[in-house]
Amino acid sequence: MNKTLAINIVDAFCNTFVAALLPLLLAERGYSAAQVGLVFALMPLSFMVVRLALAATADQLTFKPFFCLNAAASAAAYAFYAFPFGAVGYNAGRIMDGTAQAAIWAVNRSEAIAQRGAATATHASATLIQHRQVAFALGALAAGAVATLATLPNAMLFAALLEAATLAIALRLPPSPRKRVVFKQALASLDPRSKTRLLHKTALIMALRVCSLSLAFSFTLPLFLKAEGNALFSIGILLALYYSVQVLSINFFKKRGVIKFHYSLAAIAIFSTGVALLVLAPQLPLFLPLVLMAIGDGFAAFVWEALIANATAKSATISSDIGLIHIPANIAQAIALVTAGVIVSNYGYSPSFVLAIPFFILFLLTANQALGVTLPQRHRPPHPLLPLNPS
DSSP states (O other), X not given: OOHHXXXXXXXXXXXXXXXXXXXXXXXXXXXXXXXXXXXXHHHHHHHHHXXXXXXXXXXXXXXXXXXXXXXXXXXXXXXXXXXXXXXXXXXXXXXXXXXXXXXHHTTXXXXXXXXXXXXXXXXXXXXXXXXXXXXXXXHHHHHHHHHHHHOHHHHHHHHHHHHHHHHHHHTTSOOOOSOOOOHHHHHHTTOGGGSOHHHHHHHHHHHHHXXXXXXXXXXXXXXXXXXXXXXXXXXXXXXXXHHHHHHHHHHHHHHHOBOOHHHHHHHHXXXXXHHHHHHHOTTSOTHHHHHHXXXXXXXXXXXXXXXXXXXXXXXXXXXXXXXXXXXXXXXXXXXXXXXXXXXXXXXXXXXHHHHHHHHHHHHHHHHHHHHTOOSOOTTSOOOXXXXXXXX
């Protein structure tokens, strides 16, 4: 296993501790769903600001400093969550968390594409996401088990220690060349006026998916599972199931290498059915709607990577472009997280879940149009995203 993949696996593994346990920890310490939403909204805003700053220099440096910053900032963030510092500590933790994720994602896709080549950009990115989703599943199981055996704060501390250990791996990566960063060039690479119309269009489309995820998943799902009477370990099992099914879904579509319109229609139907069962049939075992939602979301994750690759793979400043393309999504995510908290606090979980469906539908339909695969004409072969090579 190469070092950057190992760092990604540990990063994703520990991220799940935050995704699964931080909402429960905040609720345990007296925070309402609206307040949890406000805390969570700090992360995408921090992510956006820091990522732009890092992306501007990422095209001129090697990957080492970014992976080192990721490990150090993640360890600090989880330590803030573990100790009872109050609102200031949680807010500082989310800012550090955003910094950590900005650092790793400033170079993650660029590094994956550099290893496999631009011709396989979608496949390379989807493979990276697939590995991370496996780590998410394992992390969900571990989070539930550690929290059950050693309390929620100690589980966060465990994640902090793992991230601190990852710093040793990051420090062994090849060093950056000894050269001055040309800041004028870096700033020029962030000028949105120099970017293609496709990039601007793709950025707006991507914002739709994060709205759907923030309303139906984010911090709302762990709180919902807890409200339904599930113990910490059971919550870990259910989240692990979600991530595992999502991995299988991503792999299924990655092997096909193209997106067809009827795939999107099927994903919409499956995801919407899962949400409907979650809301309207509480007597059913929870794993049934979660499996359906994960299948649909797995396809959406593959489409997400295809959109990014389609809009940026031929760019000479790919890291900067990938950073810019996420700006609307980061802003939309912060707004959606706050909105989800307000909805849950005042109206319960069902409206938040249901509201995710139209955003999911709009994302897939507009993504198909952007990728040139909207019209399902039988006499016309499916339009490839990029020349993929699954081997």
